[in-house]
Amino acid sequence: MTIYQFPTDFKWGTATAAYQVEGAANIDGRGPSIWDTFSKTPGKVYGGDTGDVACDSYHRYKEDIQLMKELGVTTYRFSVSWPRVFPLGQEEVNQLGLDYYHQVVDELLHAGIEPMCTLYHWDLPQALEDKGGWWNRETIDAYEKYAELMFREFSGKIKQWITFNEPWCASYLSNYLGIHAPGHQDLQLATTIAHHMLVAHGKTVQMFRELQVEGQIGIAPNLTWAVPYTNKQEDKDACLREVMWTGDWFLDPIYFKTYPKELLEWFEKEGVSPPIIDGDMNIIAEPIDFIGVNYYSAGVSRFNENAGMLQSEAMDMGLERTDIGWPIDARGLYEALHYVADKYGNPSIYITENGACINDEPNLEGEVDDKRRVNYLKQHIIQLHRSIEDGINVKGYMAWSLLDNFEWAEGYGKRFGIVYVNFRTLERVKKESYYWYGKLVKHNWFESTQ
Structure with a gap:
């Protein structure tokens, strides 16, 4: 039996969108x-489902915060739903929407839970999409106005x-x-949008500093990890392209004022490049306080010239998979x-x-015994502990997600x-993973035979 002890100031939390x-x-x-x-739009979402009701946290946020308080998390x-605050993306503020987030934040603070706010989790106001969305540089200005309002309203909270x-x-x-909204399928369009988001990010960080907002600001890329199937250079290069596309493409401009050379050259073969104008890279490179890491899965890949734009083919190594089909490999x-x-x-x-x-569904006693999720969390938190022991500066961990959604x-x-x-x-039922995670949070350590 091994005990995994975490630093005394380590932040445990959970997350939603x-x-x-x-x-x-x-x-x-x-x-x-x-x-x-x-x-x-027919055919875009499985079962024709929508977020019209979702978990109804808009009306049940107090219940959900109570769940977190009982869980013991501190973060x-x-x-924030941008169109709940600015229904048209800019111009008139919807005070009822703003009031809702004040109520949520106040309830969190009353419960002793620190709010960590994501300004953009994909729900661009449709009114801005109708004007070109993130392809249109004017959306950068609208995002700045939205961010400024949030900073001024919630500074100190x-x-x-x-x-x-x-x-x-x-x-x-x-x-x-084209898998997520708005569903376009154009590599240059996507590359333009990625660049404009980075410019919006940089301008927002600059404004955060200028307003002297108390606190810290960062960005949260989803990190892909790919292990080469063989020691062949072409397999190593294919895996590096995978890793760089989700992470380095967005972090290199922030830290080095440039896009990764390997991917720039790869995109140029497709006739694609980011639409950089004078000053953009300096704006993007405004220093941030932290990197948020979203991580779910790793894979083993090899070079295959017919395997999409990156020419990287995922190999089935017989690993256990989650119910969405992603292989479980916590070492990633x-x-x-x-x-x-x-x-x-x-x-x-x-x-x-x-x-x-x-x-997993509730059993006859109404309990959800999700042992596979517990094992997944345990494996990944062991690797997190291992990283911290190596001196990597990890400050906190947010389990995704608080709620099925x-x-x-x-x-x-x-x-x-x-x-x-x-x-x-809309009934909530605590799963076995909730109780396991709560015990870890309470003690700041856990023991395992893994």
């Missing part, structure tokens, strides 16, 4: 987002800010692969954290998302929560 949990899509002045439009990462969640998903998954978290620490000077890191899709294009068919949600009655 507005469109996935809030519901109340047409209530109290909220405007439509690209996800409202996308989810109502809650949530996102929210001290941890994230500009963008998983910018790769919001750009390439959504606008090149350890290796990805080392990669980030080595490349970017060992910055402060928060694990802003980590969790597993396990679709609307899982984007997968609808309600995939469950990531440590609390079960009955989507007919």
Whole structure:
């Protein structure tokens, strides 16, 4: 039996996103987002599901915060619905929407839970999409106005800010692969959007400094980790392209004022390049306080000239998989954290998302015994502990997710929560993983034979 003890100031938390949990899509002045439009487009979301009701956290936030208080976490990462605050993306503020977030933050603080706010978790106001969305540089200005309002309203109350969640998903998954809203399939469009998001990020960080907002600000990319199938250079290069596309493409401009050379050259072969104008790279490179790391899975890949734009083919190594089909390999978290620490000077890191899709249902006693999720969390938190022991500067861990929720294009068919949600009655049921995680949080250590 081994005991894994964490630093005394380590922050344990959990996370959600507005469109996935809030519901109340047409209530109290909220405007439509690209996800409202996308989810109502036939064939885009499994089962025709939408986020209209989701977990109804808009009305049940006190119940959900009480769940977190009982869990014992000290940090809650949530996102603000931009169209709930600015129904048209800019111009008039929806005071009812703003009041809602004040109520949530006040309730969190009263419960002794520190809010960590994500400004953009994919729900772009549809009114801005109708004007070109993130392809249009005017959206950068609208995002700045939205961010400024949030900083001024919540300065002193929210001290941890994230500009963008998983910018790769919001750009390439959504606008090149077309799997997420708004569903375009154009590599240059996606690359332009990725660049504009980075400029918006940089301008927002600059404004954060100018306003002298108390606290810290960062960005949260989703890190892919890929291990070469063989020692052949072409396999190593294919894996590096995978890793760079989701992480380095967004972090190199922040830390080095340039995009990764390997991917720039790869995109140029496709006739694609970021639309950089004078001053952009200096803006993007405004120093941040931390990197948020979203990590779920690792893979083994090899070069295959017919395997998509990156020419990287995932290999089936017979690993156990979660119920969304992602292989479980916790060592990838350890290796990805080392990669980030080595490349970017060992910055402060928060694990802003980590969790597993396990679709266990309540048994006859009404209990959800999700042992596979417990095992997943245990394996990954061991690798997290291992990283900290190596000197990597990880400050906290947010389990994804507090609640089963609307899982984007997968609808309600995939469950990531440590609390079960009955989507007919909206009843919440604590899972075995909730109790396991709560024990870890309470003691700041756990023991394992793994």
